[in-house]
Amino acid sequence: MRKTYILTAVLLSLSLFSAVVLRAQHQIGNGRISGDFGFNGMYYIPDSTIGAEKVDSKVRANAFINILYSNGGFSAGARYEYYQFPLIDLEKTGYQGQGVKYFFADYKNSFIQVTAGNYYEQFGNGLTLRAYEDRQLGVDNSLLGARVKVTPYKGIYLKGVWGVERRNFDSYIGRRDFVRGADAEVSFGEIFPAMQEKGFLARIGGNFVSRYEKSEDDLIFSLYPNTDSTVSALIPANKFPSNVAAWAARMSFGYKDFRIDGEYARKINDPNISNNFIYKPGSALFLSATYAMKGFGVAASFIRADNMEFRSQRMEKSNSLLYVNCIPAINRQYSYQLIGKYSYASQPNSQIGVQLQVNYQIPKKSVLGGKYGTDLTFNYSRFHSIEKNPVAEAVANGTPIGTDGYTSPFFKFGPDLLYQDIGLEISHRFNNKNWKWILAYNYITYNLEILQGHEGMMRGHLVSSDLSYKITNKHALRLEAQHLYTKDDDGSSVYAMLEYSFSPNWFVSVGDEFNYGNPLKEHKTHYYNISCAYVWNTTRVALNFGKTKEGILCVGGVCRAVPASFGAGLSVTTSF
DSSP states (O other), X not given: OHHHHHHHHHHXXXXXXXXXXXXHTOEETTEEEEEEEXXXXXXXXXXXXXXBOOOSOSEEEEEEEEXXXXXXXXXXXXXXXXXXXXXXXXXXXXXXXXXXEEEEEEEEOSSEEXXXXXXXXXXXXXXXXXXXXXXXXXXXXXXXXXXXXXXXXXXXXXXXXXXXXXXXXXXXXXXXXXXXXXXXXXXXXXXXXXXXXXXXXXXXXXXXXXXXEOOOTTTHHHHOTTSOHHHHHHSOGGGSOSEEEEEEXXXXXXXXTEXXXXXXXXXXXXXXXXXXXXXXXXXXXXXXXXXXXXTXXXXXXXXXXXXXXXXXXXXXXXXXXXXXXXXXXXXXXXXXXXTGXXXXXXXXXXXXXXEEXXXXXXXXXXXXXXXXXXXXXXXXXXXXXXXXEEOHHHHHHTSOTTSOOEEOOTTOEEEEEEEEEEEEEEEEEOSSTTEEEEEEEEEEEEEXXXXXXXXXXXXXXXXXXXXXXXXXXXXXXXXXXXXXXXXXXXXXXXXXXXXXXXXXXXXXXEEEEEOTTOSSGGGOOEEEEEEEEXXXXXXXXXXXXXXXXXXXXXXXXXXXXXXXXXXXXXXXXXXX
């Protein structure tokens, strides 16, 4: 325990001291040093009423510091991360350790860019390759290797990558897997400027990605001795493909206010633990279309993913080794407290769905629009599993292992509803422009069994209100209130939060969530939170105290479990 306190205090002190020193000495000759620092610590208190368990170390922290040196076209950087005693929600994902896990050197000019070390990259919409970082989720699947980008002619872009995917704080030494790929894109509007001048947009692109994982007779099942014996009986280890390739083609066309985008990806046979070791090729299709004019806009999207979970290692199924690719979530993303527990997690192996959003502004100075107009947003999204018809061989064997598994009609929605959202939002600024009100309604249908592993389906009505009042140019108040009515899962809840801001330095808020409809009396609990933040230039210091309900956290369709917790937290971020 004492060691934890000392390490946390020393890390915070040294990092802040480094930031102050570097702020004063950011220029070195013709070069420049910059960076950023983040610290997020928590003192945990056990609370049996919400399921907050006693933890081994009450004081825990996540911290990092980035240092970047740049001089003309050359740049180099490194990031030290301290997750030795991580916050409990990240500890449960295996994200634990410390060290310099991100470092790189990069050179670029108008023709070429070369990167050696760690880097993030995405091809197209990410259907075949997406290496990225999200600290909220504890996600970092950067590639360690080399990357080259070439622009041989204005409007023509070429990329090539090779690297080993990061796996938390594990060593790269001894790894038997790596990722390689190439991407090309042509922008006709840049090649032919007259097209852009007339309002035309035209882009095409394509890519190829290959994951290599060594496959030997005695390797697979010796590394994973707990694997079901049925698998080893039906699929000898040497029948696992060492190279798994994926390719994608994309396009983007538009004329004035209209635009359409699409990408189709395909992956060859990739028997792995997530698809029950079948040899069926995978595929994904993403389509979107938008139209916008003054006061009106509409956007529609379609997504289908079939057997497209693509990882560096075929036996991984947790977030310790993330996907090589990413199937985007096209549903509308919300920041509402009560709806957060029922955020949709993208299903790369089986999903088909649509999203429609319509925006309309009631004209200014009309009866309903008022002086500043009224904004209306209607949203509808619906996602199903895909239709699966088992192949004859799988039926005869009593298991799909070692077969093509199933066939699937491409555009047919499957029997299982995964998620549905019907929503309407109204935003209005009153004639006295100091007042602004947002009112929203959502009807959510959420498959608890498939998306969270709990029994049943949640159907709920959510009403949200956000009222803000600008007292003076520097002082403002904001009141947020929400009510989720449901007879399913944990039952109904209400939430309210009052925030006061003294711009640009101080922010104070008090909030409470009350799960009044929980079927268990002892779990009808208040989840309160008090927070205060101070901002000075590029530095932000925040304190908070309160309770967090068990649930999930999702960003862009990627989710992780959040355990119940109670305690006091300190957050510090700064850049220099």
